[in-house]
Amino acid sequence: MASKLTTSNAAGWAFALPGFGLICLFIVVPFFLAFALSLTNQRLISPNPTEYVGFANYKSLLSLAVITLEPERDEDGEIVRDEDGTPEYPRVRTITRNPDFPEYRGMREWFRWHSGDNARVVVASDVVFMKALVNTLTFALVIAPGQGGLALLLALLINQRLRGINIFRTIYFMPVVVSIVVVSLLWRFIYDGNDGLLNNLLSGLTFGLFEPIDWLGRTDTALGSIIAMSIWQAVGFHMVIWLAGLQTISPTLYEVAQIEGASKWQTFRYVTWPGLRNTAVLVLIVITMQAFALFAQIDVMTNGGPLDSTQTLVFQAVERGYGKQDISGGSTISVVLFLIVLTISLVQRYLTRERS
């Protein structure tokens, strides 16, 4: 638009180049570098020259297999059972360390289930990575609808015409301007198993019936606790985005709905929600992208524990790329992470596209 008086190639480049050059150098270059490095054995500091290794890094990250174990049998062919009557199985390592099965070499058990008397064991070449992958997906899958939905509720709550409503808006947004690092530390104290505020609060509300829980120290509560805290910190951000969306809906539409005698739910369903379509896409994509970047909370609160129940992809990429100076391993996880983010945002865009 605007001035097409003259074509100014030189001035145009000169003005755009500093900013664009920095983006190329520090975003585009490392982005392609990640792909290239993932095909090598590059280390941060190494006396040996870097070698091309093909897809070996991906193979050692992503390899999965299912092994069927038959129960141990005694001389009569009867299944050997322990005291509880559960069949006993040969150890997985009799297969993964067996030279007759080179394809399972170096793999470890991830999880198993039983079918009939047999046990099926899923083995992975990198169990920690698999756990990180599942945790990250779980985190994103819970937080995208959870945080997006709560933010919408808050936006509807704050969109009322009431005296002093701005004060509440200010308060709800407040955690957004507090660093996630600070918030994580603060909540480490709130979640503490002994003197934690949350335990004290719950035991106060139940008159002492509630048994204190070490929220971050248990495999079944740690990730959930981090999810709840993350929502608490960021929900105000998306509340404001929903609010901006709500305010673009013409008041005339609401007047018409009122004249037609629409109920509150009908008004929301047929006036508000269609008007929020674009906002919904944006909120969903932004939350999902942030969810996959989960790192600070883990680093401050749990270090991936207990028992890898809060490992995440970024945490693993950093632990390998920086902690172990294994740049190629960290880059491989980064590429996998990027491909997941890309796929999900393309799918979200496709599912929420305008239907004509």
Next chain:
Amino acid sequence: MAVVSRDNRGLRLAVRYLVLVLVAVVFMFPLVFMIVSSLKPTQQLLSDTASLRAFLPVGDISLDNYFAAFARAPVGLFVFNSMLITIITVSASIFLCSLAAFSFVYLNWRGSGLVLSIALATLIIPFETIAIPLLLFVSRLPWIGMNGIEIGWLNTYHVQIIPWIADALTIFLFVQYFKDLPGELVEAARAEGASWWQIYRKVVMPLSGPVLATAAILKSLKMYNEQYLWPLIVVQDEAHRPIMVGLGYFFQLDVAWGEVMAYLSVITVPVLVFYLVLQRAFIASIASTGVKG
């Protein structure tokens, strides 16, 4: 159906406010706890968590934790580092990104559309996916310093500044804003023989107050609050350490929670005050990332 008695209306109003207040308590209590606790000795802080005293400045109130925190760690240095990094990055970002956006919107040059598309496409790349290759990259970059040419940017200020200056979101914000400015102003200035640089400085920038505030607020929050992963991996020495990484100091052998709360308050309260004073601009800046997207 529509008849609502006055009492009923009063009750409904009360319920509405009750809900609003309860939600407000949920968002407030950790922050109140943080600030109140920073004034208490660790022993009292821990015992107070058993009751509502946790949220009240009662008992043995003093600033001792603050003095202890400053004695334990170079808190002043960390705050200075973060401020320096934030101020330089934000200023440079606003200048270079607005300049680029100005070029994309007003200067009709060959390839500008493609270049803008490439810049905006980087929005899809989360920083976390390039951190590790970028670490290797900056560890091999040259720098001209006091002692001539050095290789490697690790443990410096500039490694925390230069990669963060240009970003797609800031360019996008300026592009959106410039597109909505009346183009006639630029054309008139151009017809009078003003140079592009003069138009940028004298015509467009003076009209850009709102977008400047938005870009500055978003970028400042990013640089001051969210710089954690990157400095963690590129800065090991204390001299260049920013505040969020400096927290590690308080988790050595014994965790003195009173001091931790004091440190957290030192780094958080200024931002909160800033927010409360400028809250309209803060909220407008977040909103503007959404509406036009």
